[in-house]
Amino acid sequence: MARADHLVSLVRASVSGDRETLRAAAEAIVADERAKKHHILADRIERALSTVPVTPPPLTTSQPQIGPGRDAIIEVEPRIRFDDLLLPLPARENGRQLIEEHVRADVLRAHSYEPRHRVLLSGPPGNGKTSFAEAIAEALALPFFVVRYDALIGSYLGETNARLRKLFDYVRTQPSVLFFDEFDAIGKERGDTHETGEIKRVVSFLLMQLDQLPPYVIVIAATNHAELLDRAVWRRFQMRLGFPAPDRKLIEVFLDRIISGWPEAPRLSLQKIAAKLGPVSYAEILDFCQNVRRRQILGLGEIGIDDALAKELELWASRVRPDLIDAERSEQAPTEADARPAQAASRRRAKVSPTA
């Protein structure tokens, strides 16, 4: 039996004569039936669909043009494998479980359960959120769709929702992994008084769409600012996983993985390299190691791995770090309390100065 929301869209589209929505709804039913292994019915619907004429492009109007749903996503070839990632235990266990639930969805369905398919990842940049989503798509051999906010968020009232609707209509047509990076850009707290009614409408619409997604679309959302997310958005996700930066031990393990692939090992121990690097993300460790090798390769044999490593560590110590800049700024910026005595003093100076 096709899902109720698909049937409703189908009926609405036939009544309004919206061929594009009709096609998307029918394709979603086909994907749904195929996921349930009802191939004969899926083939029949596809044959019926092939008789629906393609809609000609609309004439230009002053309204913003809403392109097809696939305009707001990029398909990325998933390359990272799940076992390539160093993950904290809950993320590793839940990731494996998610893969298992989708591989053996029929077994779950035979017991009236569906696989989970809404996952929220949070943690500082460069610690594997995107890689995790990509690895899930790779493990399940599914297309990996990354949402493009530049093509999704519009400036006209209702434009973002119209694009979101097209996007979800499109992804419903096939099993896939749909990835929202920087999800806080769209799933923000609706109580924020600086936001207009439009963002509230977008969040409400997004929640509704997330609820209606069929289980064969795995939606993975990632954020560096979990605290900005609307509470109701949190609740929608069946798995919520943290991706913290690695501790010293994990930095050493990751360094070891990379350095053991080098043609020659440096004399400096992994512990010492890790200590010199200090707090880092996985992405930064990878970058650092690649720079050491680049320096060595371009040194054309004149530079040994130890020299290349020493030089990169020197540069590392002098690198610009956004967290330090932020800390410096907040030290320099006078707080309101600091500003008051300073203002009082300048008023006093103005009173006593004969030139004032």
Ligand SMILES: Nc1ncnc2c1ncn2[C@@H]1O[C@H](COP(=O)(O)OP(=O)(O)OP(=O)(O)O)[C@@H](O)[C@H]1O
């Ligand atoms: N846990 C990890 N294990 C192994 N490699 C990792 C891990 N985390 C990150 N990397 C490496 O760092 C690169 C960047 O990581 P990724 O894009 O997944 O981070 P992210 O958390 O999504 O960052 P952002 O929040 O900036 O989007 C990856 O391509 C991968 O090579």
